[in-house]
Amino acid sequence: MKTSSIIILVAIAAGIGALLMYSVDFSTYDTIGSAKQKQGQYVHLIAKLDKSKPIQYDALKDPNYLSFYAVDSLGNSTQVIYRNTKPAELEQSERVVLKGKMQGDIFECNDILLKCPSKYKDDKKQLEKTVTQH
Amino acid sequence: MTFENEHLLPGQVGHFFVLLAFVASIISTIAYFKSFKSQLENEKQSWLRFARGAFFIQAFSLLAVFACIYYICSQHYFEYLYAYKHASKELEPKYLLACIWEGQEGSFLLWALWHCALGIVLIFTAKKREAPVMMVVNTAQIFLILMLLGLYFFNVRIGSSPFVLTRNELNLSSAPMFIDSKTNLLRTDYLRFLTDGIGLNILLRNYWMVIHPPVLFLGFASTVVPIAFAFSSLVTKDWGGWVKAALPWTLFSGCVLGTGIMMGGKWAYESLSFGGYWAWDPVENASLVPWLILVAGLHCMAIFNATKNALRASYLFIILAYLFVLYSTFLTRTGILGDTSVHSFTEAGMAMNVLIGIYVLAISAPVLFLFFRNYKSIPSLQKEEDISSREFWMFIGSLILFLSALFVISITSLPVYNKIFGTHLADPQDREFAYNKVLVLVAIIIGLLTGASQFLKYKSTDNKYLIKKLSWPLGISVAATVLILFLYPIEYTKKGPGFLVAIYLAFFASLFSVVANAAYLKSVLKWKLKAGGAAIAHLGFALMIGGMLISSGNKKVMSDNSKTGLFIPFDKDPTGRATENPMENLTLLKEVPTRMGDYTVTYMNDSAASEKTRTFYNIHFKRVDSATGKVKEEFTLSPDSYKMKDNNLTSNPGTKHYLTHDIFTYISTISVSNTESDTTTYRPHEMAIGDSVFYSNGYYVLNGILKNPSNERFNFSPTDTALVADITVYAQNGTQYKAYPALTIRNQELNLINDTVTTQNLYLNFSGLADGGKKFKVNSKETDKLTDFITLKAYYFPYINLVWLGLVIMSCGFIVSLISRVKAAKPAAYVSIGLVLIALFYMFLLANN
Numbered sequence: 001m002k003t004s005s006i007i008i009l010v011a012i013a014a015g016i017g018a019l020l021m022y023s024v025d026f027s028t029y030d031t032i033g034s035a036k037q038k039q040g041q042y043v044h045l046i047a048k049l050d051k052s053k054p055i056q057y058d059a060l061k062d063p064n065y066l067s068f069y070a071v072d073s074l075g076n077s078t079q080v081i082y083r084n085t086k087p088a089e090l091e092q093s094e095r096v097v098l099k100g101k102m103q104g105d106i107f108e109c110n111d112i113l114l115k116c117p118s119k120y121k122d123d124k125k126q127l128e129k130t131v132t133q134h
Numbered sequence: 135m136t137f138e139n140e141h142l143l144p145g146q147v148g149h150f151f152v153l154l155a156f157v158a159s160i161i162s163t164i165a166y167f168k169s170f171k172s173q174l175e176n177e178k179q180s181w182l183r184f185a186r187g188a189f190f191i192q193a194f195s196l197l198a199v200f201a202c203i204y205y206i207c208s209q210h211y212f213e214y215l216y217a218y219k220h221a222s223k224e225l226e227p228k229y230l231l232a233c234i235w236e237g238q239e240g241s242f243l244l245w246a247l248w249h250c251a252l253g254i255v256l257i258f259t260a261k262k263r264e265a266p267v268m269m270v271v272n273t274a275q276i277f278l279i280l281m282l283l284g285l286y287f288f289n290v291r292i293g294s295s296p297f298v299l300t301r302n303e304l305n306l307s308s309a310p311m312f313i314d315s316k317t318n319l320l321r322t323d324y325l326r327f328l329t330d331g332i333g334l335n336i337l338l339r340n341y342w343m344v345i346h347p348p349v350l351f352l353g354f355a356s357t358v359v360p361i362a363f364a365f366s367s368l369v370t371k372d373w374g375g376w377v378k379a380a381l382p383w384t385l386f387s388g389c390v391l392g393t394g395i396m397m398g399g400k401w402a403y404e405s406l407s408f409g410g411y412w413a414w415d416p417v418e419n420a421s422l423v424p425w426l427i428l429v430a431g432l433h434c435m436a437i438f439n440a441t442k443n444a445l446r447a448s449y450l451f452i453i454l455a456y457l458f459v460l461y462s463t464f465l466t467r468t469g470i471l472g473d474t475s476v477h478s479f480t481e482a483g484m485a486m487n488v489l490i491g492i493y494v495l496a497i498s499a500p501v502l503f504l505f506f507r508n509y510k511s512i513p514s515l516q517k518e519e520d521i522s523s524r525e526f527w528m529f530i531g532s533l534i535l536f537l538s539a540l541f542v543i544s545i546t547s548l549p550v551y552n553k554i555f556g557t558h559l560a561d562p563q564d565r566e567f568a569y570n571k572v573l574v575l576v577a578i579i580i581g582l583l584t585g586a587s588q589f590l591k592y593k594s595t596d597n598k599y600l601i602k603k604l605s606w607p608l609g610i611s612v613a614a615t616v617l618i619l620f621l622y623p624i625e626y627t628k629k630g631p632g633f634l635v636a637i638y639l640a641f642f643a644s645l646f647s648v649v650a651n652a653a654y655l656k657s658v659l660k661w662k663l664k665a666g667g668a669a670i671a672h673l674g675f676a677l678m679i680g681g682m683l684i685s686s687g688n689k690k691v692m693s694d695n696s697k698t699g700l701f702i703p704f705d706k707d708p709t710g711r712a713t714e715n716p717m718e719n720l721t722l723l724k725e726v727p728t729r730m731g732d733y734t735v736t737y738m739n740d741s742a743a744s745e746k747t748r749t750f751y752n753i754h755f756k757r758v759d760s761a762t763g764k765v766k767e768e769f770t771l772s773p774d775s776y777k778m779k780d781n782n783l784t785s786n787p788g789t790k791h792y793l794t795h796d797i798f799t800y801i802s803t804i805s806v807s808n809t810e811s812d813t814t815t816y817r818p819h820e821m822a823i824g825d826s827v828f829y830s831n832g833y834y835v836l837n838g839i840l841k842n843p844s845n846e847r848f849n850f851s852p853t854d855t856a857l858v859a860d861i862t863v864y865a866q867n868g869t870q871y872k873a874y875p876a877l878t879i880r881n882q883e884l885n886l887i888n889d890t891v892t893t894q895n896l897y898l899n900f901s902g903l904a905d906g907g908k909k910f911k912v913n914s915k916e917t918d919k920l921t922d923f924i925t926l927k928a929y930y931f932p933y934i935n936l937v938w939l940g941l942v943i944m945s946c947g948f949i950v951s952l953i954s955r956v957k958a959a960k961p962a963a964y965v966s967i968g969l970v971l972i973a974l975f976y977m978f979l980l981a982n983n
Contacts (some may be wrong), residue, residue: 009533026548029558044560059803063719063925085719085802085925088783099563127219127332128304 148202155195164189248355270362342401353391389948420462581643585650647676656845673948681936
């Protein structure tokens with residue numbers, strides 16, 4: 001284990017390091033306001049379902065079209081279009097993470113992560129709510 | 135204050151044993167330390183005996199704790215929060231174990247129990263290293279048991295006990311029904327209102343939940359042994375001796391952890407609707423990374439065993455493997471992954487997080503410190519390795535594994551950077567591709583290395599020998615890759631030609647490794663498999679990687695609307711832009727055949743399951759030869775889903791397994807039952823047998839009344855009281871349908887079972903006799919509401935079995951190596967290999983098929 005091997009190792013390490021730098025174009029967490037500034041860039045929005053506006057989904061017409069409105073903690077709102085089925089827990093969700101791009105005034109979403117109270121057994125408040133339902 | 139019907143004894147017994155185990159683990163650690171420090175042989179031995187005694191007490195106590203939890207959950211003692219959270223009355227008994235390790239406390243307990251089992255083996259086998267090795271194991275135990283303690287120190291609760299009571303933890307008095315109206319306190323008979331628990335999460339109700347966690351945790355637990363041996367050598371300054379003793383343990387760990395990880399993959403593939411077996415989810419990565427580093431360490435240890443090289447790297451990798459096992463625990467259990475993982479857990483609480491954080495560093499940091507302090511003294515050969523030597527390329531391979539582990543963990547740790555630096559970085563757009571494009575290159579290198587290095591010899595290899603041995607495998611794999619290119623091309627073009635070429639190269643490298651390792655077994659070892667553990671493991675690994683490349687590369691979405699041409703993309707996009715997203719979901723109307731790829735699929739009907747919220751959807755697949763009109767293939771899949779109170783839908787896939795491919799479906803949306811909101815009422819008709827009644831689209835005839843029939847719809851026994859109207863519906867277009875509305879009497883209660891002809895939107899109901907038994911009340915209603923439908927996703931996975939087969943072979947390779955290292959007696963060796971082979975083969979390739 002001397003010169004030649006060390007040179008090869010360093011070269012490989014450098015190569016992989018370079019690949020790592022080059023390959024990963026991290027996205028960012030944004031608010032609706034800042035996402036609107038970054039038109040066409042892939043971002044993660046943390047928002048809530050706007051329950052005052054309609055959710056449009058009709059699996060019979062087109063199972064791959066869902067439209068709803070999201071509102072973030074700063075009060076900004078946007079229409080969201082998700083070309084997939086409606087996640088069943090959407091209406092119950094407390095928070096949504098939307099991954100996609102802002103196109104004009106519409107957020108083109110290609111992945112939704114829902115934070116639902118029903119999933120959490122370790123949340124005491126939620127447990128208290130469930131226990132009283134029995 | 136006492137409460138009625140509470141069972142406090144099992145909790146008190148359990149808590150006592152947690153405390154006893156905790157004290158015993160501390161005493162055992164101290165006694166082992168004393169024994170290690172003693173100069174006199176007599177004193178050494180007596181401390182050793184004492185320490186062993188304490189360890190056995192600890193092991194027994196932990197078993198007792200487990201028994202108490204099991205008892206509480208199996209008896210449905212919902213006065214305990216653990217039973218309330220994880221058990222429920224409808225839960226099938228086979229999931230009782232699963233609900234124990236669903237919780238944080240139960241899984242730590244499982245981990246601790248495995249430490250006990252490993253510790254007992256170590257006591258009998260570690261010989262002169264027993265004291266320092268067991269010091270490390272016991273230290274790990276102290277921390278794990280600390281997590282179960284639930285005691286208060288200075289107002290901070292340390293750990294979380296599985297025996298806490300529901301009434302102490304939850305504020306039950308917020309609900310009026312638990313309150314005694316006289317005293318305004320919790321009523322003494324509150325348990326009468328706490329009748330059922332939440333139960334095991336529906337996603338986890340699968341037999342893999344019973345088997346995957348114990349295997350994975352055994353894998354995690356066993357990584358403590360190699361680092362314990364490394365520690366023993368650092369404190370005794372016996373630099374190289376530990377490697378030989380620790381090597382079988384490292385093999386064991388690599389085998390169990392690797393199998394455990396892929397069991398998770400198989401589970402995800404089989405029962406979770408992620409559409410695959412690996413998604414580079416942080417939780418998956420967190421267990422893969424320690425495995426990669428452990429395997430890197432394993433190879434360095436093998437090098438040292440043969441040539442005395444790579445000792446320092448062995449130390450480093452073994453220490454880091456353990457560090458990353460605990461780091462992965464930290465990632466998955468503290469809730470830090472939050473938004474990035476589908477397996478997201480919530481915060482375990484600040485004190486718990488700090489405790490886990492300390493545990494991460496408690497063992498690995500001191501050992502790492504010892505390693506660096508002694509770095510100069512640890513011998514390393516000054517002579518340069520020959521470029522044609524096996525050890526040189528093995529070392530390169532280890533390094534590649536280590537670097538890829540670092541690559542994976544550095545992306546996975548994104549939420550940790552965000553926490554530390556306050557940044558807002560998120561996953562890249564295509565997370566899987568971000569990993570795949572680097573790791574496909576790793577697969578190329580690893581494939582070539584694992585293929586060629588078998589024929590290399592330690593120290594140096596003759597070039598002619600190498601060329602002679604490698605030319606055949608090379609030729610065969612080049613030819614096979616070219617054949618694949620023409621006969622079954624990989625069609626993964628969406629990431630561009632460069633990536634496709636990389637996939638082909640990786641596929642070639644894997645193929646080469648499979649062929650070369652098989653050739654090695656044949657021509658060098660002459661099928662003496664006992665010495666061929668490494669070749670078998672490498673063959674399996676390469677087969678697994680090759681299977682992954684081809685199954686993922688040629689995975690197809692069958693339910694792609696753009697290909698079926700069923701839905702005209704109207705109302706698509708208000709801006710009129712072309713969409714980049716595929717339309718992967720297909721809606722099936724009940725009883726309406728729909729084209730999907732080569733198949734005609736029909737959603738036939740639903741069937742209920744034993745659990746009340748679960749429904750199976752029977753979907754019929756038919757493939758007809760377009761030229762001859764003959765049915766070539768026909769089967770029914772029954773994916774299912776649980777529908778919860780709040781509309782939460784959890785789906786399990788239905789999969790048709792063939793030797794060469796799988797057809798995989800799961801339900802993504804179901805129609806909301808429209809009978810409740812339906813306002814149309816039944817129109818009453820009194821019909822004699824043979825009468826007909828018209829409806830808007832045809833007429834129906836009452837053929838007769840059947841008593842307790844057993845036909846395609848009902849299966850009554852002679853003791854039932856059931857009348858069924860036999861009706862034929864004649865639609866205008868000439869189609870006939872059968873309908874069997876029924877009435878049954880059970881426990882003096884009348885039950886009407888309606889029938890529907892869905893394609894006609896016709897509901898029929900049989901409500902009783904009229905006209906002194908000569909006529910029958912058969913009522914009908916028509917509704918313009920749409921019929922039932924489901925939306926599903928369907929995938930075609932080719933050659934997925936290669937992945938599982940590869941894994942089984944790899945695990946057996948590990949076991950073969952392990953057995954030849956420990957020089958087990960022949961019968962024991964054959965039996966253990968046979969058992970492992972049968973068990974894995976059954977689980978991965980036969981069960982559920």
